[in-house]
Amino acid sequence: MIFDSATVNMLIEGIGETLYMVFLSSALSYLIGIPLGIILVVTDKDGIRPLPIVQGLLGLAINLLRAVPFIILLIMVIPITKALVGTLVGAKAIVPPLVIAAAPYIARMVESSFKEVDAGVIEAAKSMGASTFQIVWKVLLPEAKPSLLVGAAISITTILGYSAMAGFVGGGGLGAIAINHGYYRYEAGLMFVTAAILVIIVQIIQEVMMRLSRATDRRIR
Secondary structure, eight states: OOOOHHHHHHHHHHHHHHHHHHHHHHHHHHHHHHHHHHHHHHTSTTSSSOOHHHHHHHHHHHHHHHHSOHHHHHHHTHHHHHHHHSOSSSHHHHHHHHHHHHHHHHHHHHHHHHHTSOHHHHHHHHHTTOOHHHHIIIIIHHHHHHHHHHHHHHHHHHHHHHHHHGGGGTOOHHHHIIIIIIITTTOHHHHHHHHHHHHHHHHHHHHHHHHHHHHHOGGGO
């Protein structure tokens, strides 16, 4: 494999497209996933406002979406993708399916983080007359912040893996380079390079989020 200027430029463009897909999809997924996770916790049978029917139906819908393999989901949501972004190829076209796939996963991660909060802290807030919104905003979110950040590291790297798979169906980014220019053209070196770049991105994301988690964890101060 020869690293000429065209290959280097292609890799730089691929990194940019991958970061665009991952971070935009992560932001949108969290905008959806955090409220869903809050609803799951609040309406749980042991939650602040138990609503078993709501919790059960929402949990079922989330589990169904999580059960669909991402490569199949990409195809299933083609009409939605076309309606939202007007195209089925490129980095922009992968954002809607990434959000649809990641939001339920993030909702479960948020639910798990909130359930780690000491029940005694929640009971104390209730006894002082705090509303449901106040408990969520002033108790659950601050107390669960370190766990939420660890979950974010896992979620973002999962989305990164999904984005790489999108190369099979016309998505952009490093996954498309590895498949179209590496696998199909028998350029094993290029595949290894793109894989190495993805590993480096994962390591950076993990390190940043873990540092933020430790910085916000009051238990280790």
